[in-house]
Amino acid sequence: MKMDAIIAIVACRTLFFHAHIADAIRVLSFNSDGQQRGDTWIRYNTSVDVPRDYTLCVRFNIKVFRILTAVIYLFNVRDFDDDPISFEVYFEKIRTKYGGYGRFYPLPSNLATNKWYHYCQVRDMENGEGRVYLDGQLIIQERTNFESKLEKREVFIGQDEYQPRNSLSGKLSQVNVWGQAISPDLISQLANCKVNQEGDVVNWSSVWELSNVEDEDVPTEDLCRSVSHGRVTVLLPLLKFREAVRVCKGIKGVIGIPGNTEALRQELAFFKNNENCERQWAGISDEAAEGVWYDPFSEKSYNTSEIYFRQNNPDGDKYQNCIRMNEKGLEDTDCHVHSCSACHTTASTTWTLRGICEEEERMYYLDLIPEPLAFRGYGEYFIEQTGDSMWTWYNTVTNVTISVLSVKDLNYPIGRRTWEVQTDVCGQNKGLRELTLTACTKSEFTCTDGSCIPFIKRCDLKFDCGDKTDESFCQIVNFPGDYRSKLPPRPASNEALPLSINFTMDTLNVDTTTMLMSVSYNLRITWFDNRLTYNNLKLLTRLNTLSLEEVEKLWRPKIGFINTDDIQNTAVDQDAVTTVLRRHPEYVPDLSNPYEVEIYRGDTNPISTTRKYFTIYTCNFDLVLYPFDIQTCILQLQILSASTEYLVFDPEDSFVEYLGPRQLVEYGIGTIDLRVENSTQYSHLKVEVELVRRYGYAMLNIYIPSLTLLVISYITLFFRPSIFDVRVMTALTALLVLATLFTQVSASLPKTSYFKMVDIWLLFCIMLIFVILLFHTVIDLKIDYRGVFNTSSTMDAGRGSDKLLSRGGSPSLNNVVTTMKVNPINGVFLPDESEKYYHDFFRLKQSILKMDALTYILVSKWTVFVIFGVFNLIYWGTLTVSSGLMYSV
Structure with a gap:
């Protein structure tokens, strides 16, 4: 890229000095409509000398995430590809180049659209380290040997080699470069708008060349919080009260309850120019109990005296249980009368389109546009209403319609609905597909109507959604296509798979004459299967119980009871309880599933099967010291599924316990030990029970x-x-x-x-x-x-x-x-x-x-x-x- 090429491609204009307005900061907007262009950029008015140590800071606000969003580059004047200093934004990561060194860095959490972030990168040659700060917090600190060249550099913002697909769509402010590694304290003050110190190499108040960007001054306080703070209002058409509540909950909003004249006027003002909305709902009713007004959004109850009712209201008794707004106050009315309503929701709410197949996570997220109601994606997607009862989901870059939705009941695409896919996506054919458009967070589950409940209530054996969908599709195990239930899992280390044994004895009965010991016990076998993944694991283990159909598909270890009179071994049947233990909290959300699913790994969360057994073991007693003898009876177990090359008992995680009485009729229970022998062809486990003769008899x-x-x-x-x-x-x-x-x-x-x-x-x-x-x-x-x-x-x-x-x-x-x-x-x-x-x-x-x-x-x-x-x-x-x-x- 050459200077004359830049001038030939784009038209530039020069702004000499942008006056600083008290308590306001200059903000430049790039591609504010979300379109991809190759001629939207800014450039510093002159080339600069960047010393060996430097600090680069910029405040940015992304409107649409690209595959790669170009933010700022400091190019070598002689060769733009040589030794660049740059900052590029992705949805879940960033890419920083210090000049001679750079790579991708994951972020603590995904970035969001329409939110201001403050970014600083520091190259400290003296200490041989690079540091990255986001919103004043150190997120990256690494030691490396930089190879930096002291060359003249051009400062270029908003484009990466003029590729429209990487063009910046969003806002920038406070771009500054210092010729030193500034202190973390100063970086924190800059991020929190406590100071507005500008750089000595590049400063934001200097002259910049602008091409197709918008210039404005924004109050300083707005830069230190998301510009999407506050709320937005979605006007709902004529609906019955319950329908209006359902839709507003799906939008994750509330219908207001005016408490005074001013609040009432503000609510009515939303429908001032709407001729079709002569009636407006207030978000409260007393259908459940006459005279007790219940707010379905906050789940609070109010007495009649606490509500701003019109004079002589309420007067509808049990026949009028809802409230409509009137200029003179609130009045009760029939809940089945159609009325409009103003649904107030948080402007920064992130919407998710679940059920689609996308490789990039950014493509699943959208922002709500209140008027008219539409949804703009973090990437190239857009959902809008294209007819009276038709919604269209399309790609704004390729202008290809991906899917359409024909709404039969409520004219909203919110919640879990069946869309008609018109384009092959990720190898999935055209046709009907269930998709979920939801404002619920990752810690919430979306009911079919779009309302949210805590995710911990998903598949907890009781209904929480009105449509009972929270107890649907509760399968826990995901079996890959090449899964073989006859073959034991093979750990990544290629070592033998360890089996943990929990031997819990409830009762013991010893017969000295026959030298037999009858034991009633619970045997728990625990192992990892790295071939599997699990859905929605709960901290309460009993909620992670597998169905018998799932168990029959699993590989299960087979363990034999050796010192018995007949052939006995472990069984996994209807008497066995098989669960998955959630030991590792990390999970990956499966956005391709319309029923919110958290995917847990099989190599960090083990499977455990528990079954109660009653077994008679043979013992070899030495009665020389009878009746003052101490006997040891051994319960011997052996892995039958495979040899020690593949399966072994885990001596570290295996244990035995006795819960029954310590004093039996003839013996007292002494120490109980568990020993593992993995040096033989098949792994053995021995439970040694010490029996001390009670010589009183x-x-x-x-x-x-x-x-x-x-x-x-x-x-x-x-x-x-x-x-x-x-x-x-x-x-x-x-x-x-x-x-x-x-x-x-x-x-x-x-x-x-x-x-x-x-x-x-x-x-x-x-x-x-x-x-x-x-x-x-x-x-x-x-x-x-x-x-x-x-x-x-x-x-x-x-x-x-x-x-x-x-x-x-x-x-x-x-x-x-x-x-x-x-x-x-x-x-x-x-x-x-x-x-x-x-x-x-x-x-x-x-x-x-x-x-x-x-x-x-x-x-x-x-x-x-x-x-x-x-x-x-x-x-x-x-x-x-x-x-x-x-x-x-």
């Missing part, structure tokens, strides 16, 4: 009874030695009872080839009673008196001797002799010497017998006691160290 029914029997047997050692039958029968009875107890205990436990601690205890008790019986036998042998006494006196003496022996005393031979009657041997009395010899022998024999009995009785008592004590010390000591005797659950 065994103590009450085994140890205390057996100990009682053992004590009874031991007490027999203290019986009189002469009552041998009593001693033996008591010990034998205890032995028999103990043997029966041993048999019952053995029958209630699994048969094992090893001894259990309870077996050792019972066998010990039996053996100890056997030892006691042996002692009784030996003691009885030692005190046998057969052949020594054969008279009653002798028997009495024997009993006396027994008593003495039982008391530990010594029988007196003299006492015995004095009470005995001795018979002669062979009828002959012994001589005195023989008799004396016999008595000495008998006394010696009795003394020997007495000492042997005492020794054996004493030895038996202490022997049994020591054996019992040593055994218990070893027995209970072993249990204390290696069992659950001292375990606290």
Whole structure:
């Protein structure tokens, strides 16, 4: 591009100095009708030298967004394509070139039409960084090595190589360039109109060459807010009250309720020159409750005294429930009478045409033109009324009609309607297509009539729209055409897909005899499927529940329960609940869908399926320490869908919990752990349940009874030695009872080839009673008196001797002799010497017998006691160290 070429292409005029008006700023308008032209531009009156560090600021207001909107360029005079400094606007991004470096930068939010923005770009060579500010806020800061050339530059605004499709359509003001990197504080003050400092390289008050632009002075305050502030009024034709409310809500406006004479006059002034509107609605009625006036827009209620009624009104009782405006005040009237109304809406409202197929987002958005009602697109589209009941949507650049709408009920294209597409768009054929023209924001849902409800009420299982369309088309999963439900998802990292397991146990029941554990539990499996996308995910997970038809199309992991008696695995059926968890808040609005849809990614929002199971798992118990044992039962799960190359359990995001009682009939629940093994061919997951035996039952029914029997047997050692039958029968009875107890205990436990601690205890008790019986036998042998006494006196003496022996005393031979009657041997009395010899022998024999009995009785008592004590010390000591005797659950 050369200077003479510029002069030859366009006609220029020079303005030497534009006087600055107090509290007003010069504003230039480019292509204000929205058309694309190649001869609308301005140029600085002279070339400039831009130093290595600089700051460029401009205030801009876009009327129509192009594919690329050319704003400002500082061209190298020698070569326009070499080292440019420029600023270009797109709908959702900007493009900044610092000279030698530049690229696209996303914006925090999309730009809007008819709104002023303040833009500054800073090149700071000393710090090696570029910065971009929008409305005084830093949005881009990056370090880079600039390659800037100190060349003469032309400042050109509004055109990019005179291509009409890129021409600026909008307004500009306060274009300034400083030969330094100005401070962020000064940039903020410039953006907020606190100062009006101009640049030392390029300043807005200097002379500019203008071509086909409009020049005006705008109050400074209007530059610091959107020029579309305030409201616009759409005049609605003759309609019934409910229809007028419906249309006005669709426009996202309100019908006024004058509260005084001045407000009433302002409302009536809108229809001053309209002969067809002799009656005008006020936006209130008492149809629901007589005397209670309800505003359908603000949802507030008023009493009659709060409304500016005409004298002697209201007077229509239940037959006149709406209000019309009269110069003398408001008066009630029939709601079915057709009247006009003034619908007031915000001028900056952005309209969206949903359901069309466009690659560029800007093409979906429009502005409302109030008089006559029409819609001008952010891009090239325009919607206007072309007949009594016909609306046309066409492209202003190509002048091609895209679609038409024939309105049968209300003559407005607002809301969800069926249009007739007359041109192939984005590969979609001609024909009828449902489109939605709405003023609802991204956080709202559009009902068929155009009214808005909060988007969180969309598909929340209750009707909120009057037409109930908020609960329509609530499908959550979007399946791509090449989706295969037999193939597992493959993460972008090409690694195995992790499955998260949530194992929540409700009840446990353990049968020691069969070594089985019955578990009632909820098993939740969670995974990501990056092939899918989801619609309208809610924070409340239960609202993201998939239908059975959707579930059947999904890939679902199959997990087997390994240590069971039969073949069991997970199932996804009508008893399973499958939901999508909204973990990532980011979404993309699907503007091509007439039913507002938010698209969430499948690789950041997982699928979760939950089902309740009742499974009987086999356990391998080691009963050596029974009944003071601690058992571990393992619930083993294995992925069956694919090997570990494709699917693994996620050890970080998997967990187990137990919600049931901690104390069971026979066991107490100890620690519960979850372990993952991904090193084998198929991934395994083990839930280890620690079971601590509750030994109270065994103590009450085994140890205390057996100990009682053992004590009874031991007490027999203290019986009189002469009552041998009593001693033996008591010990034998205890032995028999103990043997029966041993048999019952053995029958209630699994048969094992090893001894259990309870077996050792019972066998010990039996053996100890056997030892006691042996002692009784030996003691009885030692005190046998057969052949020594054969008279009653002798028997009495024997009993006396027994008593003495039982008391530990010594029988007196003299006492015995004095009470005995001795018979002669062979009828002959012994001589005195023989008799004396016999008595000495008998006394010696009795003394020997007495000492042997005492020794054996004493030895038996202490022997049994020591054996019992040593055994218990070893027995209970072993249990204390290696069992659950001292375990606290």
